[in-house]
Amino acid sequence: MHKIIVVGLAVLLLAGCASQQKWQDYRERELKAVATEPALSDDVSYYHTLRDEQASYTSNRIASAKLQQRYQGSHQAHLNHYVQAMMHDLVAVMDPQFADSVFAVTSFVYLDGGYDDADLLGNQLAESFMHEVHQFGLMLIDFKTTDFIRVTPSGDFVFSRDFLELREEQPIEYVLGGTLVRHQSGVMVNARLVGIDSKRILASAQGFIPQPVIAALQPSQRSQRILLKQGAE
Numbered sequence: 001m002h003k004i005i006v007v008g009l010a011v012l013l014l015a016g017c018a019s020q021q022k023w024q025d026y027r028e029r030e031l032k033a034v035a036t037e038p039a040l041s042d043d044v045s046y047y048h049t050l051r052d053e054q055a056s057y058t059s060n061r062i063a064s065a066k067l068q069q070r071y072q073g074s075h076q077a078h079l080n081h082y083v084q085a086m087m088h089d090l091v092a093v094m095d096p097q098f099a100d101s102v103f104a105v106t107s108f109v110y111l112d113g114g115y116d117d118a119d120l121l122g123n124q125l126a127e128s129f130m131h132e133v134h135q136f137g138l139m140l141i142d143f144k145t146t147d148f149i150r151v152t153p154s155g156d157f158v159f160s161r162d163f164l165e166l167r168e169e170q171p172i173e174y175v176l177g178g179t180l181v182r183h184q185s186g187v188m189v190n191a192r193l194v195g196i197d198s199k200r201i202l203a204s205a206q207g208f209i210p211q212p213v214i215a216a217l218q219p220s221q222r223s224q225r226i227l228l229k230q231g232a233e
Helices: 002-036 042-072 079-093 120-136 211-215
Strands: 102-105 145-152 155-159 174-183 186-195 201-210
Touching: 079 120, 079 186, 079 201, 079 211, 102 120, 120 174, 120 186, 186 211, 201 211
Parallel strands: 102 174
Antiparallel strands: 145 155, 174 186, 186 201
8 A cells, every 4th residue: 555655656756847847848948939039120119119109099099089078978079089080090101210200280271372371270270280299109399489488467478479589490300281171061171291301291181170160169359349329418
């Protein structure tokens, strides 16, 4: 009986040693595989990083849309909804090697109008795209920021549209802007990323904004109304 027990223990010990040896061999093979695995090139690694940023941007936008829908109920989509869709199109075709460039956003102008005049829609599109470009993680600068803070009785200001108050040289490599075309039921938006020096179009996108969404934008300055009443005789 004792011999049987001793033999059984011996078999178990041998099996345990064999199993341990197999595990040790497996670990050594894993370590060798990791050591000999070729490292990703800088371009491939950078491309993967950009794709991760795109996935993160998409996830954040979806979460934001769900949150807005929760608080807004069945209300119609606002302007940012359409800007987000165009931003998706822009980053989808953008060459990843330019993602480290310095970007700026300008006002959108009407295709059949002066290219030095923008209305509330054109300026708000620029503001909305600035938010989306920053959310995506691109390097963005606001060239309308002055080097000082103007303190006045009506407020404190750091932005300006007076070019004399802004830096003459800006480290901008690519600019996001575009044109607008009025339609009977809304406005067609043509957005594009263009190189300042090369004039090369890095990416482009189109979107249509319905008229009710545009009509929801309210100008801050309204015409003054004077009420007339009969004076005393």
